[in-house]
Amino acid sequence: MKKQATTSIKLTSMKLLIGLLATGGTFTAPRALSSTQTQEARDTHGYKDFHDRIEEYEKLHKNAEKSLPRLKKTSKQEVIAAQQEALVQKVRELRSNARQGDIFTPAAREEIARKIKVVYTGADAHRVQNTIQAGDPLAGFKVEVNQKYPDGLTSTTVPPTLLQKLPELPDEVTYRILGSTLLLVDRKANLIIDFMPNAIP
Amino acid sequence: MRRSLVILRLVIVTLIVTYLGSLSVIPAGSQVTAPVKADSVRMAVIGDMGTGETPQYEVSQRMMGAHTTFPFDFVIMLGDNIYGGSTPKDFNLKFSIPYKPLLDAGVKFYASLGNHDNTNESLYAPYNMNGATYYTFKKGNVRFFALNSNYMDPKQLAWLENELKSAGDGDWKVCYFHHPLYSSAKTHGSSVDLRHVLEPIFTKYHVDVVFSGHDHVYERIKPQNGIYYFTEGASGELRPGDLNQSSITAKGFDSDNTFMLVEFAGSQMNFQTISRSGQSVDSGVIERQVRKSANSSQPELPAIDGGLSFALARTFKIIDLEN
Numbered sequence: 001m002k003k004q005a006t007t008s009i010k011l012t013s014m015k016l017l018i019g020l021l022a023t024g025g026t027f028t029a030p031r032a033l034s035s036t037q038t039q040e041a042r043d044t045h046g047y048k049d050f051h052d053r054i055e056e057y058e059k060l061h062k063n064a065e066k067s068l069p070r071l072k073k074t075s076k077q078e079v080i081a082a083q084q085e086a087l088v089q090k091v092r093e094l095r096s097n098a099r100q101g102d103i104f105t106p107a108a109r110e111e112i113a114r115k116i117k118v119v120y121t122g123a124d125a126h127r128v129q130n131t132i133q134a135g136d137p138l139a140g141f142k143v144e145v146n147q148k149y150p151d152g153l154t155s156t157t158v159p160p161t162l163l164q165k166l167p168e169l170p171d172e173v174t175y176r177i178l179g180s181t182l183l184l185v186d187r188k189a190n191l192i193i194d195f196m197p198n199a200i201p
Numbered sequence: 202m203r204r205s206l207v208i209l210r211l212v213i214v215t216l217i218v219t220y221l222g223s224l225s226v227i228p229a230g231s232q233v234t235a236p237v238k239a240d241s242v243r244m245a246v247i248g249d250m251g252t253g254e255t256p257q258y259e260v261s262q263r264m265m266g267a268h269t270t271f272p273f274d275f276v277i278m279l280g281d282n283i284y285g286g287s288t289p290k291d292f293n294l295k296f297s298i299p300y301k302p303l304l305d306a307g308v309k310f311y312a313s314l315g316n317h318d319n320t321n322e323s324l325y326a327p328y329n330m331n332g333a334t335y336y337t338f339k340k341g342n343v344r345f346f347a348l349n350s351n352y353m354d355p356k357q358l359a360w361l362e363n364e365l366k367s368a369g370d371g372d373w374k375v376c377y378f379h380h381p382l383y384s385s386a387k388t389h390g391s392s393v394d395l396r397h398v399l400e401p402i403f404t405k406y407h408v409d410v411v412f413s414g415h416d417h418v419y420e421r422i423k424p425q426n427g428i429y430y431f432t433e434g435a436s437g438e439l440r441p442g443d444l445n446q447s448s449i450t451a452k453g454f455d456s457d458n459t460f461m462l463v464e465f466a467g468s469q470m471n472f473q474t475i476s477r478s479g480q481s482v483d484s485g486v487i488e489r490q491v492r493k494s495a496n497s498s499q500p501e502l503p504a505i506d507g508g509l510s511f512a513l514a515r516t517f518k519i520i521d522l523e524n
Contacts, residue, residue, distance in 0.1 A: 075326045077292040084321055127394040134389055152286040154316045157380060160353040160398040174352060187320055 046111030050167055053103040054184075057193060058170045061186060064090040071188060087189045088148060095193070098145050103184060103194040112182070113199060115165045120201050124161045131159040132177055132200060143181055143197075149190045233271040234484050235464040235471040242341040243271060245308075246461035248279030248379075248414025249315065250437035253294035256458045257437035259477050261299040264460055267475065268306065271462050275340065276300075276308060277347070278328070279414035279433060280315025280379030287319040295437075297327070311338065313347040315379040315414060337364050343465045344368045348378035350395055350413075358398060365406035373465055373489060376403065377412040381432045383425060385447040386416035386455075388440055403428055409489055410470065418444045418455040419474055421483055425449070429487060433474070435459045454482040 065071070068090060071083045104112070119128055134157070141150060156177045166175060169184075173193065176183040182199035183192055237243070245264055250257050267273075283295045297304070304310075304327065312328035313335075314320065323330040330336060334349040335357055346364060349357060368374060380389075382396040392415075403411065404426045414434035422430035435458050444455040458477040463470060468491070474483040 071324060071332075073324045073326045073330075073332055077287070077289040077325060080321050080324050081288065124394070124397075127397060131392065131394045134392075151288075151319065152284075152317075155351050157316065157351055157392070157395070158354075159394045160358070161394050163352070163354045164398075168355070190320065 046105075046107035046109075047167060049105050050103065050108035050111070053105070053108075054167075054169060054173060057103065058172050060094050061091065061172045061189075064094055065188075084189060087186075088191050091186060091189055091191055091193075092146050095146060098193070100145050100195060102145070104182075104196045109196055109199075112166065112196065116162070116182075116199060116201070119162055119165055128159040128161050131157050141178065143178060143183065143192060143195050145192060145194060147192050149176070149183075149185055149192060151190075232481070233267055233462060234473050234481065235271055235462055236466065237271055237464065238466040240341065241464050241466035242343045243273040243462075243464045244340075245273045245276045246279065246377075246412055246431070246433050246463060247276060247436035248412075248432075249281040249417055249434040250278070251281060251283040251291075251295040251317075252437040253284075253291070253299075254437065256439065256477055257295070258299045260436050260458050260460055261303070263475060263477060263479060265302045265306075266479075267462055268303065268308070271464075273462060274308065276303070276310045277345065277377050277412065278310055278312040279377055279412055280313050280350075281317045281414060281434075281438070282312050282315065282322060282328070283319075284317050284438075287322065292325070311345065311347060313378050314349050314351060316351055335360065339372070341465065342371070342467075343373040343375055346374070346376045346408075348376060350378040350380040350392070353395060353398060358402065361399075362402050362406070365402065365408065368406075370407055370491065373410070373470070374406070374408045375410045375412070376408050379413060380415050381413035381430065381434075382411065383422045383430045383449055384413075384416045384432050385420060385445050385450050385453065386418050386432070386440070386443045387445050388443055389416045400426065400428075410487070412461075416440070416443065418453065419459045419461075419482065420444060420446075420450060420454075421452040421474075421485075422449050423451045431461070431472075433459065433461050452483045 064087060068086050069083065071080075071087070074080060101109075119125065141153065158175050158177055163175070169175065172187055174185050174187045176185050177200055180198050180200040182196040184194045185191065186193055235243070245267075247260070247264075250260070264276075283291050285291065300308075300310070309329055310327055312322065312325075312330055314322060320334060322328055323332050323334050329338075330347070334352070335347060337344065337346045339345070346361060348361065365374065380392040380395055382392055382400060384391050402408075408428055410429045410431070412431045412433060414432065416432050417434045417438040417440040418432060419435050420432040422432070435455070437458065439455070439458050441456055444450075444453045446453045454474065454476070457480070459474050459482060462473045462475065464472075468489045470487040470489065472483075472485060472487070473481060476482050
């Protein structure tokens with residue numbers, strides 16, 4: 001009996017020692033986060049914040065669509081235009097207090113700027129720059145939240161390499177680039193829902 | 202004042218009616234060289250057409266003339282379908298009026314989006330996009346993939362790869378979208394970032410032919426990694442002198458508007474490019490070589506970069522009827 005108790009104590013001690021070694025002695029003092037881990041924590045926070053706000057917008061868009069006649073294919077362009085306009089008005093109504101930065105929060109902007117910088121300082125930089133510069137020039141357009149993307153204004157191609165690095169968006173929302181500004185646009189309403197100035201170097 | 206407006210309206214209506222009447226007089230076209238075989242897949246190709254101006258109308262008349270001897274069933278549209286806005290008036294002047302004779306003849310149009318197009322064109326029924334900005338459809342032994350090159354996001358790439366893989370290697374695979382992967386035009390040129398993500402997929406899954414617009418010229422590119430590329434961006438718009446023919450150019454034309462006629466019959470693709478004035482500016486036959494899937498033990502075709510003669514021997518046989 002005594003021998004079994006001794007063996008048991010030894011095993012427990014071994015387990016405790018292994019546990020201590022595995023945790024690197026954290027019981028002794030708290031360990032400061034490395035700069036990489038701090039960066040990861042910021043990235044996670046920025047991304048999560050952006051993701052949550054985009055999800056909120058996605059729900060808002062779906063609610064707006066549900067309250068209107070369904071956008072169906074038609075031979076009548078005036079019907080498409082009217083349906084789009086109705087969606088625009090509904091989204092504006094549901095987001096009457098929307099401001100720049102509601103989705104592109106400071107943390108999200110910081111993370112996205114960092115991702116863009118990685119692309120612009122890497123091997124893909126010249127290809128991405130060429131794609132954006134090849135877009136038709138911007139014709140004196142002032143970007144505002146809840147504003148329609150002007151009918152007839154050309155779209156600069158969003159470089160595929162950049163799209164692979166930016167946070168993923170739901171089907172209802174798309175990135176667009178106007179000059180150096182990165183926009184979030186409601187695809188069906190063609191409505192600017194937020195923007196990030198000086199995002200594109 | 203009111204009387205002047207009435208007279209003005211009468212003049213406009215008379216002009217439109219006269220024009221529509223003139224469409225019944227089909228201009229004498231150049232000889233169509235495609236054989237028009239039974240059960241073939243026949244189409245026309247237009248790009249950057251939606252100006253609503255005289256050249257677009259004249260090209261559409263030429264297309265209708267060609268249709269009498271080469272009855273194509275559908276048209277693929279390479280983007281910039283409507284310039285300058287998307288009001289009902291724009292759609293009338295820049296699509297439904299110029300192509301009315303073809304639409305009335307039952308010809309279907311399958312659009313892709315250009316950088317001048319509103320995303321909601323995907324809801325316009327005559328474009329047959331079914332609400333999607335990228336989609337696939339099949340005609341006979343040809344599988345078509347209409348892509349949205351304005352926004353080639355990971356989701357679209359994954360969809361494309363899945364669809365190309367599912368399509369197997371038995372049928373022709375034709376991709377079309379607005380921005381050209383290879384172009385010798387000065388204004389835009391090759392879309393190199395798009396090429397970087399698309400070309401590996403195209404070569405892996407044995408895409409045969411790619412049509413694009415955006416540059417307002419016509420250019421046939423020498424086969425690149427076994428794939429034929431065409432730029433047809435001059436069906437309404439035109440940039441005369443913009444083509445800077447290079448080592449990758451097989452044939453180029455930039456002094457007039459153009460459209461293409463294409464026929465797929467078995468393993469052959471006949472094509473002909475016709476100008477607004479009726480001149481045949483390019484034509485040929487591409488012989489498709491059946492290739493094994495990416496997992497096959499058969500060795501991959503070597504990369505081809507301007508080596509046309511080698512490409513002719515191993516991949517495609519093309520007879521340039523214009524030279």
